[in-house]
Amino acid sequence: MNALTNTREQIIETAHQLMLQRGYNGFSYKDISKPLGVKNAAIHYHFPCKADLVRELIRENHELLKQMTGEFMAYGGEARPQLEGLFAFTVQQCGCGRPICIIGALAVDYEDLPEDIKAANEAFISDSTSWLSRVLELGREQGELEFNGDPEIKAMLIMASIQGLRQIARFHGTGVFAKAFDQIRIDLGMNT
Amino acid sequence: MNALTNTREQIIETAHQLMLQRGYNGFSYKDISKPLGVKNAAIHYHFPCKADLVRELIRENHELLKQMTGEFMAYGGEARPQLEGLFAFTVQQCGCGRPICIIGALAVDYEDLPEDIKAANEAFISDSTSWLSRVLELGREQGELEFNGDPEIKAMLIMASIQGLRQIARFHGTGVFAKAFDQIRIDLGMNT
């Protein structure tokens, strides 16, 4: 990795952070360039317009998800460690300056988004829900988890609750995570 | 209600709509004044700065909640109709141009908010969660609902999931509500 690619990486990293802290409309090119010690125009060289930059963020976020969920087999096909991984991931993200999730961030700025970014986020939601759905289904089959209803819907509901939790945590503190995750464990019969 | 108060009401109504569609940073005074057929300065007369306006929105939203939850006794102390009311309220809000809830909208713009607005939103979260907590607790006592764990935490989790759902609905359509609410009913043993 040479100096050139390094700047590009740094731009993405900084923008990612800003995006999950302030939303699409809440940060500017200056917010990125200043901490990096470069000028406005340098960002435009790498990403001509803001949508190009955000497109890249979603792609990176999606990669992170694939990488995370791809480790499924490493747990020997068990469902519970996968769920614990999701909980840990959430806390870790909030702890490293990414308080809200990208779905929530983009939902607020929905009307300003180009169509392809909407589509990319839609795919991100579908993929993460599908993954959790498979975990839930397998867990129920294997007797690790207990719940009624369609795994797909249950998965969406859990994903939605975690997304909402991250936003509530901003106002009520990150202490809500431990309590809420305990409740999810109870709801899924994981405390037995 | 004379013409003067009417303009003020209209400003609040329009801003409320815009706020729940585009977030704190996503709308301007011009977005409010144009559809109302007045000028920029007219808004500033009623609300000197943007924070004053948003303060009023939260107050109004909070009133709406109190009014809604205050009808508890009208249902004869039954829990299930209260929950159905919450579901119906969510769908109704999304149907009348308020896709995201105010908690989610403000969570994204958190860093731009004055302290008193943060506090007001915090109180709004607490009040709505407390109300749902009482409904859940009573419902369990009366045998209407079935769930394990602390009603307060369970309430927060349900509130979080509805908040997240409204954001997911923006990308995946409002069809998610019916499915998700059915799942909540299943989780609470309301389908028996």
Add this chain to the structure above:
DNA sequence: GTCTATACCTTGATAGAC
């Protein structure tokens, strides 16, 4: 209470030198 006019700032984006 609403208007016109305007001050002042930040934004995303571009052109051209180095």
Add this chain to the structure above:
DNA sequence: GTCTATCAAGGTATAGAC
């Protein structure tokens, strides 16, 4: 690849006439 310089557009907010 990064810089300086600059742009047009749009933002919040204020002053003063009506």
